Amino acid sequence: MAEDQTETAATAEAEPEAQVDEARAGIVEAFRAELGDAVEDAEVQPGRDVWIRVRTDAWRAAAEAARNSLGARYFCFLSAIDWLPSPYGRSMDAAVDVELARRAGEDPASPSTELAHGVTGGSTRFQVLARVADVGRPGGYWGVTLKADVGDDMTVDSWVPVYAGADWHEREAWEMFGLTFTGHPGLRHMYLPSDFEGHPLRKEFPLLARMVKPWPGIVDVEPMPGDDEEPADGSGDADGEGDS
Amino acid sequence: MTAVTDRQKLQYIAARAADARVNVELETEGMTLNIGPQHPATHGTLRIVARLDGEQVIAAEPVAGYMHRGYEKLAEVRTYAQVTTLVNRIDWLGSFANEVPFILAAERLMEVEAPPRATWIRTLLFEMSRIANIILFLGDMGVQLGAITPVFFAFRDREYVLDQIERVTGGRFHPNFDRIGGLKDDLPKGWLEDTKAVMDKVRSFCDEIEDLLMGSEVFQERTRGIGIIPPDVALQYGLSGANARASGIDWDLRRDACVGLAYPEVDWKVWTHPDGDSFARFWVRLQEVREATRIIDQLADGVPSGPIMAKVPRIIKVPAGEAWVSTENPLGEMGYYVVSQGDLTPFRLKIRSASFNNISITPWLLRGVYVPDIVTILASLYFILGDIDR
Numbered sequence: 001m002a003e004d005q006t007e008t009a010a011t012a013e014a015e016p017e018a019q020v021d022e023a024r025a026g027i028v029e030a031f032r033a034e035l036g037d038a039v040e041d042a043e044v045q046p047g048r049d050v051w052i053r054v055r056t057d058a059w060r061a062a063a064e065a066a067r068n069s070l071g072a073r074y075f076c077f078l079s080a081i082d083w084l085p086s087p088y089g090r091s092m093d094a095a096v097d098v099e100l101a102r103r104a105g106e107d108p109a110s111p112s113t114e115l116a117h118g119v120t121g122g123s124t125r126f127q128v129l130a131r132v133a134d135v136g137r138p139g140g141y142w143g144v145t146l147k148a149d150v151g152d153d154m155t156v157d158s159w160v161p162v163y164a165g166a167d168w169h170e171r172e173a174w175e176m177f178g179l180t181f182t183g184h185p186g187l188r189h190m191y192l193p194s195d196f197e198g199h200p201l202r203k204e205f206p207l208l209a210r211m212v213k214p215w216p217g218i219v220d221v222e223p224m225p226g227d228d229e230e231p232a233d234g235s236g237d238a239d240g241e242g243d244s
Numbered sequence: 245m246t247a248v249t250d251r252q253k254l255q256y257i258a259a260r261a262a263d264a265r266v267n268v269e270l271e272t273e274g275m276t277l278n279i280g281p282q283h284p285a286t287h288g289t290l291r292i293v294a295r296l297d298g299e300q301v302i303a304a305e306p307v308a309g310y311m312h313r314g315y316e317k318l319a320e321v322r323t324y325a326q327v328t329t330l331v332n333r334i335d336w337l338g339s340f341a342n343e344v345p346f347i348l349a350a351e352r353l354m355e356v357e358a359p360p361r362a363t364w365i366r367t368l369l370f371e372m373s374r375i376a377n378i379i380l381f382l383g384d385m386g387v388q389l390g391a392i393t394p395v396f397f398a399f400r401d402r403e404y405v406l407d408q409i410e411r412v413t414g415g416r417f418h419p420n421f422d423r424i425g426g427l428k429d430d431l432p433k434g435w436l437e438d439t440k441a442v443m444d445k446v447r448s449f450c451d452e453i454e455d456l457l458m459g460s461e462v463f464q465e466r467t468r469g470i471g472i473i474p475p476d477v478a479l480q481y482g483l484s485g486a487n488a489r490a491s492g493i494d495w496d497l498r499r500d501a502c503v504g505l506a507y508p509e510v511d512w513k514v515w516t517h518p519d520g521d522s523f524a525r526f527w528v529r530l531q532e533v534r535e536a537t538r539i540i541d542q543l544a545d546g547v548p549s550g551p552i553m554a555k556v557p558r559i560i561k562v563p564a565g566e567a568w569v570s571t572e573n574p575l576g577e578m579g580y581y582v583v584s585q586g587d588l589t590p591f592r593l594k595i596r597s598a599s600f601n602n603i604s605i606t607p608w609l610l611r612g613v614y615v616p617d618i619v620t621i622l623a624s625l626y627f628i629l630g631d632i633d634r
Contacts, residue, residue, distance in 0.1 A: 048352070048567075049567070049568055051566075073476070073479040073480070074479045074482060074484075074495075075479070075480060075481065075482040075601075076482055076570075076577065076579070076596060077482070077579070077581075077594065077596040077601075079581070079594045081583060081592050082592070086320070116564075116585055118564070118565065118566045118583055118585075119565070119566045129581070129594075131568065131579075131581075131596075135479065135488075135493060135495040135500070136475070136479070136493040136494055136495050137494075138494055138495075138499065138500065138514075139500070141495070141500035141501055143501075143568075145568060145581075163480050163481075163482075164477075164480045164481055164608070165480055165481035165482040165601055165604055165605070167604060168600065168601075168604040176316075189309070190308060190309060191308065191309035191312035191633060192309065192312070200314060200317055201316060201317055205317075207317060207318070207320075207321060210321050
C-alpha cells in the first residue's frame, strides 16, 4: 500500500509537463462543453494551475457543472477581488514606492487608476472567485479556480444550493466586499459587529492604523553598508540585487 | 390599606405568572444555550448558540469573529517578507506550516526555486509542526471526555518537539523562519540525531495515549457513532485533512499535489477511516502523528548538503500574476491565493484556512445531537480559533 502511493506520487512528479498541460486543457474543454459560450476566458499554466472565467449569469451553472458533471465535489473557498488600484498609493506604502519610483525614473505622484485585471482578464471592478477540486481518488486530483465579473448591482448567484459550504464564505464576502448573493439563506455578519459600517476589504476602505502612523518601510530599502558604492556610481540598481 | 392590598395582589399575580412561564418553557418551548465565547471546550473564543429541546440540540449556530485580526487587509500593506509574521499567527500550534504555502506561492510567482536542502528542512519542520499541533489534540480530546491525565502527557511530550523547533528557528510558536528562496538559517549541529531521539519519545507518547484512552469504555461510548459525517457532506462543506480522511476520503495533498516539499522522496502512507465519527477522527490523527515520525526519521537520514538559499533580490518585488498554493497542514488544507501586481506587497491575499471550513459544518452536524456530545464533537473536529478568524 505504502509503496503504491509513493509510486503514484513519484510518477506524478516525473510526468512531462506537456502531459499535465493536456489534463488541464481537458478541464477547460469539459467546462466549455458544459457551459458553451458562458465561458468567457480560460488560462492554463502548464504543470501548475487552471483558471476559468464565466459570465456572471452562469456563475451558479458553473458550480453545478463542476460538481455534478465534472466530479469536483470538494468546495475549497469562495471570495472576491476588488481590482481598484488603492487610492492611497501603490502598495499603500508610499515612502518605499516614492523611493523605488525615483530610482526607476518614474513619476510616483500619479498612481494609475486603471483596473489591471489579472489572470483571465475581466471588465468590472469586482470579481468573485472560487476554487473547487476533485479529491478522494488517489492520483486523480485536480482543482480549478473559477471567476466571474460582478456588475454594478453587486449581485451574483449564491453557490449555497450547490455547495453547502459556500454559506460562510459568502457571508464573509458580503461583509468584506458588499457583494450580495441571490439565494443565500441568510446574509449576516461573520466577523464584524452587526452595526459596522463599510466593507473593509474594498480598496477605498482606509487602514486607519497605517493612515495615522506611516509604516517605517523606507528603513527596509536603505542600502546595506557594503552597497554604499553602487548608488554613487549613478548606476542605481533599482532592484537592490545582492546576496542574502 | 388599598395600596397594600394591590401590591399583594400584584405579587401574587407575578408569582403565578413566573410559575406559568417556567412551566410553559419546560413543556413546549425550547431553550437557548449559549456556549462560550469563554469556555474550556471551545479552544479560544468560539461561541455556540444552541437551541435545545430537552437534551437534544435542534439548531446550533457558531458565532465566530471574536478574534478577527484582518490579515487579508493587513497583508496588502506588508511586504512579502513581512507577511510571514502575520500568517504565523493563523494556526498558532503549527505555525511553521502556515508560512510554507505562502512562501511557495510567492516563489512560484517569482519563478524561484528553493535549493534541495532548504526543501528538505522545510519538510522536516513542517512535519514537526504537525506533531506539535496534533499531540495537543490527542491530549485535549481526553480532557473533553473527563480524562485529565492525557493532556499532561501531551504538554510534556510536545515540549520536546517545540524544543527542537526552537533550536532551529529561535521561536517555539512563531518561528518566522521561511524565506522566499529558502530558509533563514541552517540546522544546528547534532540536531538531526536529537530529532530522531525525540521521535522515539513521540512514538511512545502515541502508544501511551492509545493505552490510556482508546481502550477505555467511556471513550468508546462517547465517540463511537457520535457526530458522523458522510463523505459527500464532508466534501460539500470543504472539510479537509484528518476530518475528511476520517470520513473515508482518501485524499492528502502531501501525496496528491505535493508542491515544493520533499514528500515524494520518502515512504509513507495516508491513513483513512471509513466510519466518519468522532472516534475515527481521533484515530486518524493518532496514526498521522505516527506516520509523521516515520517521515521525519527518513528525512533526517537523507538531508542533502548544499546551500539553503537561492539567489533572490534583496528588495523583493513579485512579478504580476496570480498563484494558488495549498499544503496539507495539521488542520487540513491551508492555501493562499496571491494576487500580485508587481509591487512590494500583495495586491490581494486570500487566506484559505482549514478550520473555517471544518467548523462551517457544525450547524449541520450538531442538529439532533445531545448536549454533552456538542463538546466531544467540537473537540474531535479540532479547530484553532486563529485559523477560523484569521
